[in-house]
Amino acid sequence: MANSKSAYSSAGKKQKLDTHIIVVWVDNEAGVLARVVGLFSGRGYNIESLAVAEVDQKQNISRITIVTTGTPQVVDQIKLQLKKLVPVHKVADFKREDKNVIFKEMALFKFVANNGKLNKAFEACKNFNPVILDKTIKSNVIQITALRREIDSMSKNLKKFGLVSVSRTGAVAMTRGSEIFK
Amino acid sequence: MPKLYSGAEIVFKCLEDQNVSHIFGYPGGAVLPIYDELKNFNSVKHILVRHEQGAGHAAEGYARSTGKPGVLLVTSGPGATNAVTALTDAYMDSVPLVCITGQVPTHLIGTDAFQECDTTGITRPCTKHNWLVKDVNDLAEVMHKAFEVATTGRPGPVLVDIPKDIQFQKAKYKSYKNKKKLNGKSHDNYSQKNIDELINLIRKAKKPIFYTGGGVINSGTKASELLRELVYATGFPITSTLQGLGCFPADDNQFLGMLGMHGTYESNNAMYSCDLMINVGARFDDRITGKIDEFSPKSKKVHIDIDPSSINKNVKVDLAIVGDIKSVLTSTLKTFKKSKNNFSKSNKHQISKWWEQIQKWRSKRSLDYIGSEETIKPQYAIERLYELTKDKDTYITTEVGQHQMWAAQHYKFNKPNRWMTSGGLGTMGYGLPAAVGVQIAHPKKLVIDIAGEASVLMTMQEMSTAVQYNLPIKIFILNNEYMGMVRQWQELLHDKNYSESYTAALPDFVKMAEAYGCVGIRAKTPEELDDKIIEMLNTDRPVIFDCLVDKQENCFPMIPSGKPHNQMLLGPKDQKEKKITGKGRTLV
Numbered sequence: 180m181a182n183s184k185s186a187y188s189s190a191g192k193k194q195k196l197d198t199h200i201i202v203v204w205v206d207n208e209a210g211v212l213a214r215v216v217g218l219f220s221g222r223g224y225n226i227e228s229l230a231v232a233e234v235d236q237k238q239n240i241s242r243i244t245i246v247t248t249g250t251p252q253v254v255d256q257i258k259l260q261l262k263k264l265v266p267v268h269k270v271a272d273f274k275r276e277d278k279n280v281i282f283k284e285m286a287l288f289k290f291v292a293n294n295g296k297l298n299k300a301f302e303a304c305k306n307f308n309p310v311i312l313d314k315t316i317k318s319n320v321i322q323i324t325a326l327r328r329e330i331d332s333m334s335k336n337l338k339k340f341g342l343v344s345v346s347r348t349g350a351v352a353m354t355r356g357s358e359i360f361k
Numbered sequence: 362m363p364k365l366y367s368g369a370e371i372v373f374k375c376l377e378d379q380n381v382s383h384i385f386g387y388p389g390g391a392v393l394p395i396y397d398e399l400k401n402f403n404s405v406k407h408i409l410v411r412h413e414q415g416a417g418h419a420a421e422g423y424a425r426s427t428g429k430p431g432v433l434l435v436t437s438g439p440g441a442t443n444a445v446t447a448l449t450d451a452y453m454d455s456v457p458l459v460c461i462t463g464q465v466p467t468h469l470i471g472t473d474a475f476q477e478c479d480t481t482g483i484t485r486p487c488t489k490h491n492w493l494v495k496d497v498n499d500l501a502e503v504m505h506k507a508f509e510v511a512t513t514g515r516p517g518p519v520l521v522d523i524p525k526d527i528q529f530q531k532a533k534y535k536s537y538k539n540k541k542k543l544n545g546k547s548h549d550n551y552s553q554k555n556i557d558e559l560i561n562l563i564r565k566a567k568k569p570i571f572y573t574g575g576g577v578i579n580s581g582t583k584a585s586e587l588l589r590e591l592v593y594a595t596g597f598p599i600t601s602t603l604q605g606l607g608c609f610p611a612d613d614n615q616f617l618g619m620l621g622m623h624g625t626y627e628s629n630n631a632m633y634s635c636d637l638m639i640n641v642g643a644r645f646d647d648r649i650t651g652k653i654d655e656f657s658p659k660s661k662k663v664h665i666d667i668d669p670s671s672i673n674k675n676v677k678v679d680l681a682i683v684g685d686i687k688s689v690l691t692s693t694l695k696t697f698k699k700s701k702n703n704f705s706k707s708n709k710h711q712i713s714k715w716w717e718q719i720q721k722w723r724s725k726r727s728l729d730y731i732g733s734e735e736t737i738k739p740q741y742a743i744e745r746l747y748e749l750t751k752d753k754d755t756y757i758t759t760e761v762g763q764h765q766m767w768a769a770q771h772y773k774f775n776k777p778n779r780w781m782t783s784g785g786l787g788t789m790g791y792g793l794p795a796a797v798g799v800q801i802a803h804p805k806k807l808v809i810d811i812a813g814e815a816s817v818l819m820t821m822q823e824m825s826t827a828v829q830y831n832l833p834i835k836i837f838i839l840n841n842e843y844m845g846m847v848r849q850w851q852e853l854l855h856d857k858n859y860s861e862s863y864t865a866a867l868p869d870f871v872k873m874a875e876a877y878g879c880v881g882i883r884a885k886t887p888e889e890l891d892d893k894i895i896e897m898l899n900t901d902r903p904v905i906f907d908c909l910v911d912k913q914e915n916c917f918p919m920i921p922s923g924k925p926h927n928q929m930l931l932g933p934k935d936q937k938e939k940k941i942t943g944k945g946r947t948l949v
Contacts (some may be wrong), residue, residue: 189519208483209493210481210485210493212483214485214487217485217486221486252673254671256670256673256674259669259670259672260670262669262670262671263489263514263668263669264490265489265510266492284690
């Protein structure tokens with residue numbers, strides 16, 4: 180294939196990738212998540228993380244938060260393609276660097292260790308709103324909320340304190356201040 | 362107490378309310394309750410196809426030639442999966458289709474029941490939207506919404522999956538309420554400021570070109586009229602994509618012919634060198650743009666499209682006008698007339714040099730071919746077909762391949778909705794069933810499927826449908842015994858390794874026609890071609906016309922994919938005379 184003259188077409192110039200958080204408000208109906216996720220996989224867009232739940236029970240609205248990477252053109256396409264889906268009401272898009280937006284992920288850590296290590300583990304989590312959800316003599320479960328990269332590094336660093344299991348959500352996002360996205 | 366209707370009855374009441382007069386379909390276990398009701402609804406006529414793909418393409422032909430949505434009705438499992446190719450084809454080419462599928466009863470869904478498949482899952486990426494109806498009380502609303510989604514905005518296919526038990530259950534019928542807005546999705550999203558900007562660009566342009574596409578046709582016949590008015594008023598040259606043929610008269614001097622991979626020398630060079638490109642309802646497809654990085658490098662680009670996601674998808678544009686072509690062109694013309702009365706005169710002077718340049722490109726006569734006394738050249742066959750049918754209001758469908766490109770190059774379309782071809786998906790086997798659909802919609806008109814012998818064999822069984830309903834469609838096969846376009850690429854780009862592109866055991870198409878109960882005609886020499894075509898046109902029954910053409914002929918001009926517009930490959934005549942300079946000649 181190396182020297183084939185019948186290349187379907189050659190790809191254009193490579194562009195810089197940005198990380199974006201896309202928030203989608205959708206009708207909470209059967210198959211809606213598959214439509215959104217299928218759009219991403221079908222068109223070759225990236226999903227780094229995804230969080231979804233119903234936020235308005237009266238109007239049956241779910242809020243999907245997707246972290247994705249892409250060139251500005253691709254991110255634009257993602258938004259426009261999402262808006263075309265019938266159950267989609269609105270789409271918001273934030274850059275990860277955006278100071279006006281709060282991003283949070285939650286993680287549950289299970290530690291199995293002696294008391295000394297368990298205490299150190301809790302101490303190490305103290306910057307990330309730790310809550311002890313379960314405690315026995317030789318184990319505990321700690322919940323933290325933090326940014327993605329903070330959780331990344333925590334789950335690496337806490338191994339030495341007996342971290343045996345990690346469960347984490349995708350990012351959720353909300354704007355600061357009194358404004359809401361219309 | 363209001364009357365209760367079964368789900369099956371509700372389906373037909375919705376079709377009646379939507380003014381559906383024909384549906385294309387094939388019965389099966391999971392749609393039997395619906396077929397059972399057919400006899401009670403006389404306004405809806407069912408056309409029995411021979412394969413569900415045929416139902417889909419027939420519905421596409423019907424839709425494209427009328428501007429109304431095409432409807433198909435198929436059963437669960439294989440019925441639905443067979444329709445997938447047609448749905449994808451309609452999705453790519455923006456054809457409004459409503460596909461109704463049967464499904465196993467709700468209590469069996471998910472149990473791998475007989476003829477069960479995840480229809481909504483399979484068709485999710487190839488429809489604008491689809492629904493699995495799990496409650497008979499939702500059925501009427503879903504059906505009406507389905508028509509609304511299929512026909513509004515950028516049109517496309519939708520699918521309604523109805524389990525068998527829902528077809529039996531009873532509910533009240535809710536009639537159709539015409540809602541203007543669809544989930545906050547508005548379609549006209551431009552302002553007068555955009556129009557003013559466009560007029561300003563038009564005024565300043567020295568090397569302008571209109572690049573028009575299927576969106577003009579989808580916007581209705583009025584849109585084509587407005588486009589003509591604007592093109593005449595500006596005096597600008599115009600080129601069209603494959604799907605846009607017919608929205609501007611092909612025999613007009615301002616028309617440069619089709620552009621793109623097999624477009625004319627003048628249209629592609631004009632696209633490359635222009636300073637203003639006005640894209641009206643086209644989508645910068647890769648067969649049009651060639652190499653994106655070198656696509657029309659010096660032009661300001663305007664894109665008028667109803668689909669916001671088409672803007673900046675492949676090519677970045679300078680001015681985007683999101684809206685229905687008809688409404689955008691109306692505002693443009695209004696502003697245009699108001700702003701400058703003597704505009705067209707001064708502007709025509711400004712672009713006279715541009716026209717001179719275009720005439721130079723034109724004089725290359727890139728569609729010319731070397732004629733022959735012995736064998737029928739495929740281009741000659743199309744030319745003769747055009748000459749002998751141009752006085753009739755003829756509808757042309759095609760399959761996919763060389764014959765399709767020759768038809769696009771040599772058959773001159775003067776009206777919209779007369780040209781049905783599979784452009785986006787490139788579905789071989791599209792043309793014959795599409796011709797069935799077109800003839801159903803226009804029983805008195807001449808409908809010709811310009812076909813290749815390989816493509817037409819993919820859906821040949823639909824001849825049986827044509828015979829059953831006395832549809833006098835003409836299947837005009839350019840028979841070169843090769844998958845011609847595959848052979849051409851192998852010759853030009855794969856060192857003449859003709860791997861599997863020759864069909865060694867073709868049927869005798871004349872005998873085949875007779876077996877189907879229609880008429881077979883064969884033409885072998887250029888001398889007899891006219892008489893045979895006339896014989897075909899005088900036959901008031903379906904005809905399979907086996908036109909034996911030159912086996913080695915290639916379709917030129919050609920831009921090898923991945924190359925820019927100014928690197929075209931011209932035909933053998935030109936290559937012989939060694940007229941072309943530049944890199945184009947040495948490409949293969």
